[in-house]
Amino acid sequence: MTLGGKEVEVMGIISPDDFNSGRCFQLGGGSSAALRSSQAVKKCFSNPFKSVCKLSSKENRQKSFQNCKPRHDPYAPNSLVMPQPDNNHQWMFSKNCFPVVDVVIDPHLVFHLRPHQKEGIIFLYECVMGMRVNGRCGAILADEMGLGKTLQCISLIWTLQCQGPYGGKPVIKKTLIVSPGSLVNNWRKEFQKWLGIERIKIFTVDQDHKVEEFTKSPFYSVLIISYEMLLRSLDQIKNIKFDLLICDEGHRLKNSTIKTATALISLACEKRIILTGTPVQNDLQEFFALIDFVNPGILGSLPSYRKIYEEPIIKSRQPSASEEEKELGERRAAELTCLTGLFVLRRTQEVINKYLPPKIENVVFCRPGALQIELYRKLLNSQAVRFCLQGLLENSSHLICIGALKKLCNHPCLLFSSVKEKECSSTWDENEERNLYEGLMNVFPADYNPVMFTEEESGKLQVLSKLLAVIHELCPDEKVVLVSNYTQTLNILQEVCKRHGYAYKRLDGQTQISQRQQIVDGFNSKYSTDFIFLLSSKAGGVGLNLIGGSHLILYDIDWNPATDIQAMSRVWRDGQKHPVHIYRLLTTGTIEEKIYQRQISKQGLSGAVVDLTKTCDHIQFSVEELKNLFTLHESSHCVTHDLLDCECTGENHTGDSLEKFPVFRNCQLGTHQQKSDSLKPVSMSQLKQWKHFSGDHLNLTDPFLERIRENVSFFFQNITNQTTAI
Ligand SMILES: Nc1ncnc2c1ncn2[C@@H]1O[C@H](COP(=O)(O)OP(=O)(O)OP(=O)(O)O)[C@@H](O)[C@H]1O
Ligand SMILES: [Mg+2]
Structure with a gap:
């Protein structure tokens, strides 16, 4: 024919x-x-x-x-012979x-x-x-x-x-x-x-x-x-x-x-x-x-691969797929898995968990400082935010608002510096940032000097400072990896180290590649006198071994959970001798909680391809979502806990016995060949099984949490590998 x-x-x-x-x-x-x-x-x-x-x-x-x-x-005996x-x-x-x-x-x-x-x-x-x-x-x-x-x-x-x-x-x-x-x-x-x-x-x-x-x-x-x-x-x-x-x-x-x-x-x-x-x-x-x-x-070839595998597989996952399409997609996915599974x-x-020491993970909700709250309110009332919520501004302007709120959460002095910098720039008049920053300077004390920042001005910094002190005191031979994704924030953290006389090393995007290993080795060495490793995880955390540190503090949160997971994996790895403590600091009621919720919610998870190349710019927000992002919850101890639908009052909650929900994972090749992946961020349902404490809880057994509790409104805690004993 x-x-x-x-x-x-x-x-x-x-x-x-x-x-x-x-x-x-x-x-x-x-x-x-x-x-x-x-x-x-x-x-x-x-x-x-x-x-x-x-x-x-x-x-x-x-x-x-x-x-x-x-x-x-x-x-x-014990020889390993190749087939x-x-x-x-x-x-x-x-x-x-x-x-x-x-x-x-x-x-x-x-x-x-x-x-x-x-x-x-x-x-x-x-x-x-x-x-x-x-x-x-x-x-x-x-x-x-x-x-x-x-x-x-x-x-x-x-x-x-x-x-x-x-x-x-x-x-x-x-x-x-x-x-x-x-x-x-x-x-x-x-x-x-x-x-x-x-x-x-x-x-x-x-x-x-x-x-x-x-x-x-x-x-x-x-x-x-x-x-x-x-x-x-x-x-x-x-x-x-x-x-x-x-x-x-x-x-x-x-x-x-x-x-x-x-x-x-x-x-x-x-x-x-x-x-x-x-x-x-x-x-x-x-x-x-x-x-x-x-x-x-x-x-x-790529075109034939698309026709034979990709198209039928993706089609079969759509809700509108017919029985026939579903079956074809599944068969093709199975064949593809079988073929590629060979290599x-x-x-x-x-x-490897059984070779690793216990890991104690804490999510710490820090109460914002008075200046932070006042500035936060002012930002939310700005014309820029209002325009965003009415959908009146251009596509990327919400990112500027988000950026300003995140800076404020880290420390008000970062926001102060940004405003000053913009005021001096020639484009200030046309700049949409003007709409955001207008009147903000009046909220700062008249003689405010960003270089002389204080720890009390930022809830997280206050907690951090106390945390470092208690680690230094209780575990003098242990070290801390302190992570932020912003160079300016790292500058502040570095200043804190100097003020308290803590010896530190720093690795960020500007660190010469040729020097990086030397810095890492210096920190990991048992003879090192360093107490802190300041790390910009985005700039070069991938693949690093920082097992010299056994406490890891994530000072700020990224939209992409992969960035944080990468950082956490630097210390809890083979060769680590001490129990590992991880602290994720979030400012209560603010945008940081929202970002965290996005990480752990279904919506976040479905996009949680653990891929460092995905940035915030990829995220689309609806006006509804922006409204939620741009809300400050001043009266809640922990908005995330409120959302969990958990009955506990933060007094003695030791984890829910609810059966685990199957966690959706965005694997296009289907679920049949995937085991659970521990690189996923925790999900809402998993978080429900963690321990919950409110800051007012009287019986905190953890000596580190005990010391910072005054500035903390809520904690989540989870211990992995507890059997290997602390
Ligand atoms: N069998 C072992 N016994 C002791 N230490 C080990 C063993 N295998 C690996 N390690 C150590 O574990 C650490 C992690 O190994 P490695 O850097 O190869 O991880 P990786 O799989 O490449 O992880 P990543 O994806 O983060 O790069 C290294 O310090 C390595 O020396
Ligand atoms: Mg590697």
Whole structure:
């Protein structure tokens, strides 16, 4: 027959099952298992005698085979032996018909490995060896933050560099690791931590150490470079033959059109690993980009992927979907999961919890100071806010109002400085900020000087100051990580440190990348005299290890829960010796509570793709929502608690026994293959199960909370891993 001008011949009938699952569209037209064998057929015919004949005599062969012994004893107790390749694999990859030799992980490493890390290494080994999907050597390790993805990769590199299944010959010579700039030195440190400096020579690229040096020297086998440097040195990098490519925090490759992604795609290396702590299945388009990066072409072209998987899956999730559409979408999602599940691995933090000390998480609602309340009222009565609520202002003007309220919550002096700055600027007259700030100066005392700010002027700062004092007093050898997302706020916090004589380190967006690791090491060192680490989590918290600190204070709240979760994961991770205390400070009744509510509500959760790239600008607000945002609740102890519908009065509430509601997670690939993800912010229903205390509650057993209670209207508290005892 003729279809669209093309002559078509029917070759056979596709079974409904094959169509529904989408299998018939895959390479080779078969199931994932068939994909393996269809790939195998791709190998060109070669003379089976050729390789054998190369070995001129029987003697030679025997001699060369005699050396084919495993590097470490596979029968030793606790040895970790990699799976042997099957016949199909041997037929494809065993050059010269070398005998199969056990690949055994260095016992020195195995001694330290956690069970999930052993599994992870086997998984990575099978992937890059092409044993999971024949002819494909890519993998995505998407373990949650802090599970030791670095160590798993280091173990893999060290193993493949010294060993291989065929005659024991090493599989790789050179490895390229690309990571965010702030983590380049962390990689070096981790190599040294686990392998010492003798076993493996690694080269990190920075201002003083250029790629040429690596190219010229035969010693180095691992090159570690930042994404930015990679772009600058791409030409040299392309000339080096790398056998293994690892992209740390590889979530940034989710858009294949960005420069970094195109640069990396252009590298010839076949064995590719993406490391990311972020769930990868939440957005089907991004998922495609990541999958296609590690295993190019495995899902076909983007247009066909969209037709076969994305469209039916998304359609099936819509409320208007018919039964037929639902079924088709589910079948396609299942097939996609099955296919990609072969080389995507994600474990949640639960696997490591038992090795971690207890975590005591507190949400602390701080009473605003008198000046704060007065200024807050004034801002809410401003023309700018009123216009916003009438929908009269331009799109982004509500962001200016929100920004001003957030500053005020942190400290009135920040608002004072902003107003002063604007007043002096030439655009003040036309500026819509004028509508917001008008008359505000009259509320400040006449001689107000922002440099001489006091702690009493801000509810949170007062609580912070007391909290630091009590930690210093009760746990003199413990340290605090203090997080804000604003440089100006960090300046204030830094000033507080100075006033109280607390030694501190600071890392923010302006910190030189080359200095970051040094600062982190200095803080983590047991000899360090620092008490506080001032961190701008947005500017560079990703991937950092700050286990020197066991108290973490989140001074302000971000719209994106991922920012806060990232920060929290810096201290509660492997290697932490002390119980971890986390304090999230919120100003009672203000916009900070609203932002927190958004984080924990359904609405917030559905957008809670744990992705740091999502910013406040992406959020659309209805006029109703803005009304709620721009309301100050002066009489409530805790608006969030009021919303929970909880009967307790904050006296002795030790957690609700209500059964847990299933928490909705925005995973486009469906819920059937997702375990609970601990990187999600807590939900309303979970918060209900936390302990609730009002500030007036008399019997606070927590000595830290006891000390700050005077300035606090309400607490939520949750303890994880209590069994490991404080
Ligand atoms: N088996 C282990 N025993 C002790 N410490 C470990 C072990 N595995 C990892 N660690 C330590 O745990 C910390 C976290 O590891 P790592 O930085 O690799 O986490 P990650 O999975 O990359 O997390 P993120 O997503 O935050 O980057 C590091 O300090 C590392 O040295
Ligand atoms: Mg990492």
